[in-house]
Amino acid sequence: MSLADNLKTAVANQASPKDAPSAKAEFDGETWDVQTAPVPGAVITDFSDILREMGIDPHGFEVSGKPRISRWQFSYRDMDGEMVTEWRTAYRLNLAPVQDRINLPALYAEVARDSEKRQSPRVHGPSTVVVCWGDVQTGKVDHLGGVKELLERLEEKRETLREYLKRTPHDHIVVADVGDIIEGFDNVASQIRTNGLSLMDQVDVAAVEFWKTIKLCAEFAPVDVLSIPSNHCAWRRGGKQIAGLPSDDWGIHINKRLEALNAEVGLDVNFHRPASDYIEMLEFDIKGTKLGLAHGHQARNPKSVCDWWGKMSHAGELSCDILLTGHFHFPTFKPSGRNAATGRTKWHVQCSTLDNGSAWVRNAFGEDGDPALTVFTINESGFDVSGFALL
Incomplete structure (x- = not known):
């Protein structure tokens, strides 16, 4: 073996120190945990070539969170026997499936068209239609899909609501945000990995979708919009710890934001929130019948909601x-x-969800209702049982 051959062998051995990380990728059925081998040169932000070399489709997976980067100087002798020092970098990546991208400018264009006030034909009658916008959990990904499926579902429900309002006698509409209008990130640790939208995009999309529903209802009759705090929308710090007042809530924030928007647009819509920053529920009078609105997370399970209601009373x-x-x-x-003053029966209505399903509810309670838009009517005699429907 010549001296040159010996030098080549020495250089090759020096280029791979024993303590350098080796390339490794582990797949848990949904996400990848990737450790790259040392890469010479400057820090990179595009990992497409590395992923392809490891057999991972860079169009199907994206980096979730921030990469962990390790850099060190490595010295070795080159082919001429001169000492060379260069930087080596290794990366630790968490990869999640690529989620559908939302065209927020297109959604905001929908709001920009709202200066045109429209009216739709309706059947007049002395009743109020209550539209229950419940548990949309914008940004959530579950067994019924992601963001794309949610937006398609909400559009379908609005069209069904339009047909319902055309045939149902009424002169007033209440649109109730029953809570959890966004998914958030602080209820369970998995939300950071499974959600399809950032927190900011969740709020943007939820506001636009809620506004489109309010605007539709305003075509038919005067509208009152009710919003209350909820667990997914609460401002939290350090996991599940509440950081502020009950009113520090994304659903309340959206209500205020849309109220400001409506002040410019001028639709016949009024917005309502709890009377105090310290209260999680509200009451609203409809033709002499008091409607109470609360999210329901205050109760430990569905069967105890009415017990909690009694305590609140x-x-x-x-x-x-x-x-x-x-x-x-x-x-x-x-x-x-029963209402002692009127003699009428009191009712508890638990509305449907509009989200992408809830594996948590199914596992905890054995229930997971199909997504639907709950509606019911209130007339001069109170709750009209015949007007209850799932759209």
């Missing part, structure tokens, strides 16, 4: 004829007590 809150809640992802309505 004892505390001077939710002294209402109808309590509307969500949270548990399946619809019910049932009688619960």
